[in-house]
Amino acid sequence: MEKVKLNNGVEMPWVGLGVFRIEDNKEAERVVETALSVGYRHIDTAMYYLNEEAVGKAIRKSGIPREEIFVTTKMWNDDQRSGKVKEAFDASMKRLDIDYIDLYLIHWPVEGKFIETWKKFEEIYATGKVKAIGVSNFKAHHLEALAKESKITPAVNQIELHPYLIQEDDLNYCKKAGIRTGAWSQFAANQTGLLDEKILTGLAGKYSKSPAQIILRWNYQRGVVTIPKSANEKRMAENLNIFDFSLTDEDIKAINSLNKNMRIGPDPDHVDF
Template identity: 50%
Template sequence: MTKHAFSGTRESTAAGLQEGVTLNTGASMPWLGLGVFKMGSDAETADAVRQAVKLGYRSIDTAALYGNERGVGEGVRSCGVARDALFVTTKLWNSDMREDRQREAFERSMELLGLDYVDLYLLHWPIDGKKAASWKVLEEIAASGRAKAIGVSNYMVPHLERLREVSGVVPAVNQIEYHPYLQSPELLAYCREKGIQVQAWSPLMHGGALLTDPVLAEIAARRGKTIAQVVLRWDLQTGVVTIPKTAKAARLQENADIFDFELDATEMAAIAAMNRDERSGADPMNFSF
């Protein structure tokens, strides 16, 4: 796992979007992908997937919770790019873990997606008393070949340690809330040590105060980039895969235009100093849904 994803200066957007990190399974996962959380109808989702793929995106992240797996599958099947050139992620929702419906939930997701396999299947949240049993089901799914890699989402070090106690299968990915106001250095260090690739959800903090931060604004002005582009570039240079969500073609293009520059050491240090341990989402150590 590298802390410096790209050398940066002359890659085309399309080529950059197809660059990937090698997971602990040996598979390649694109550094930048499309998230579809709270995207609208299946038709809107499918259109966003097709637009993204046309621009060069190759990674699409959905979940059972999002209610748009059908739209993602439609977009994947109709985008004109071979299935094996795409990286599709979905996730097992909490209620299905609590009610021991893990296998049924996976089958439902696959039916909605209309795909033979997913590239990555994640436990969405660390559900007390269900982590080990749910992980065992994911191991079985991976062994069947219907999930090329398995991982977790919103897992902190104690949750990951619990999996390590009961399984020799190390998660390929840990998808967490990650942005300049929430940098989780201890968790990142743990994941790097164990060979777990960190992936950022909410990398732009839902477009809140982060996108007007004066430190980021100064860097963006100097680089001739937007604040969002600076943040996404920072993700990659910290070795974190990222999946910003948008259904707008212009924003898809903007998010992708991050492969023609590189933040220098001073800029990286300035962003590192912005950490506030501030969440926009739920605390994985204390949630009730």
């Protein structure tokens, strides 16, 4: 698995497995075990997904050395509002039970709270229990506000990003700031007909790949880490198999032309959940 170096030197696999909406812990455990067996070494969970225990259990059962697996988890909004950041981190550590966390993210920029949360993240980072800290769903203006009042630049900003929402401006902002962008819902959660778009099916035919693989490759060539969710072994393997072909600049422009600034998830300027 190819890896990207984050701004503090920590290496993160370019493709990971997302486990959102797999709340049944037996199923989550099966999915993570299967993913590890087909070659995944990067799992993206969150307190909010209610499956950290299952993720940790599958990792421990796999027998794969801990340092070979990259685990991301995220702190939920209520814990920012209550100010119980360290307690939330300790609870995630306990549920995962895997010695350390590779990447800990602020899940959403809760207005009036995210800067003080980040300061506590910096203290958690100093303990060594987490290898990198980052944010999720931050727009450029949130990152600018954070930069003014903090010491550590986030290693990652994980945002909704797919061909209907290509996020060119925020991506460029993060590139300049040394923040690695990660995409969530890179297939627009397969709810919008994105994978049937002619531009994507055409490129899939040209390269003997699937539309999903075209999207993952487009992200990789734009410098974006992906975490596709799949509970299906065949599709999991398919989503890892994107490193043996290359899109042209014209292909990338054609995919970019699908942009319609369409979100399937909430707008980070209105975090009222």
